[in-house]
Amino acid sequence: MIRIPEKKYSHVQNLHIEQLKQPVHDAIQFYLNCCNIISGDLNTSQLDKNIKNNFKKMTMKSFLANISTEKYDELDIQEVFRNQNFKAEFLNYYSHIKDLLTEMLDPKSMIYFEHILGKKPESLIFVHDYLFSNYSMLKTDEEKQVFEPNITNKGAVFKLIESIYDYNNFRDGRLVSGWGAYNLCEELEINVCPYCNRIYTFTVVNLKREITRPELDHYFPRSKFPIFAISFYNLIPSCKVCNSSIKKDEYLKIDEYLHPYINCLSPFYHFDFISLDVEATKGENKNNKIFINKNGFVDTKSDNFLNKFLIEDIYDRHKNIVPIFAKKHTRYPDSALNELSKLLDIPKEELLLILYTPPEEEDIINTSLGKLQRDLYLKFRSFYDV
Incomplete structure (x- = not known):
């Protein structure tokens, strides 16, 4: 494995955080507002309080669909709050979820969202350990702990976190205008897979048409660590063979395996x-x-x-x-x-x-x-x- 030199990515890391911090902040704030409405601290007319982006009604519905019992096509925002049509997992633990979201907005917290977007790989696992230790009360409908070591159960909280750190929309360039997977790969200019040092991974965009780019390997798989889905150091430009055929969805422990942003193969090898x-x-x-x-x-x-x-x-x-x-x-x-x-x-x-x-x-x-x-x-x- 070849280490990605810092000169290639230091400016890109800052750009990545700068581009994504507003949509991530607003998604956290939206769910925090939901918790505050349930607790009676806000009313439904204040659902967009402290949110900079002008959320469309369909965006709010897509967020609410993750925690509501109503199907997206049948979801009425006012009715959801009036009748408390929320998934049991969310209703049972909304006060703890509120604490979690509040911490994500606190710059002094270990799990502050900008830290999550930019923390180095060896620090990200401490974030997950912190969540496991401090939010052990969060349970799924099957009474399984949400932040189990190395695996997150796919309940309402998982979907909530997944929609905050929204990789799918980031990948497709829809999370924020002008910044997505293609933009990230263009800026990084990683032209050969750092895992195998064999297969070219050029990013090619011609007349605004996106043609090809590296795959982005989630070193900490997003199926197990959705909170790191768009963290800069968790997006490794790589080839299809290494990412999709070999590594797949496996969790490689940071203290047992090399990481392209912090390690290279032993200099003696x-x-x-x-x-x-x-x-x-x-x-x-x-x-x-x-x-x-x-x-x-x-x-x-x-x-x-x-x-x-x-x-x-x-x-x-x-x-x-x-x-x-x-x-x-x-x-x-x-x-x-x-x-x-x-x-x-x-x-x-x-x-x-x-x-x-x-x-x-x-x-x-x-x-x-x-x-x-x-x-x-x-x-x-x-x-x-x-």
Whole structure:
């Protein structure tokens, strides 16, 4: 895995929070107003109190549908409050839900909504632990705790949180004008999947037409952590293979696995290969075995990541790259490079870079198979006297 450099995302993180904070604030405030109306602190005419966005009636209905017993098509806002047509889970715990929402609007709280949108990955899990510890009284209709460790039960509170941190509308660019999944991916410019460093993930928009972009992996799956559904550090631009085919909806614990915004593969781990016959050493066939050389070191997070994303299995299919390097070494051995260096008055180190054209360290993240290519270059470089 390749770590996403901070220079690529620091400004984007701030932009993401700035763009999303108003719609998230207003959704929290809407549900808080609902609680206050039920408790008698507000009347229904004040449903939009402290809400900056001018909510349309259909928006209010879609919010209310998450906590009401009425179907969306049959929902009448005044009647819902007059007859208390709310799901039992919401009615039973609305005072605790009110406390939860109030905390989300408190800048001093651990679960302040702007913190949730921008907290780093290692901090997000503490947010969930805080919810589990401090809101253990919240139960679903099946009497299961809402914030169970690593899984959130899909009751009224789940849907309420899901609609506050609304990934579906963010993804489609409907949560706020001018900021959605395509905008985020355009700003980040992550052109190769950071998980596998193989598949290109360009964002392409032509004449306002959205053509392609990376998938956004939820490191903490939104099916289990809906509160992190649009958190910046929980949206990892990635390829379809890594996101949809390999990782899927699995929760990878942050203290056991690498995370692209905070970790890279152990610096002691490198791609390496073994030639399985003499012809392969000369680049005359692809009979090589590609593997991760750990150089005698053990890094548990790196090992878990490699196993989870099947890196060695997948990369062994790229053995066609090894003969390209081997042929160059066969045709340009150390003695030939020495002569060229004297003839052209160019340092041998520079000639090696011209011959093997490895990506620079900082360019690996934007180069398909960049780490493999650079590691192979370093291996073949060791065969020369430089």
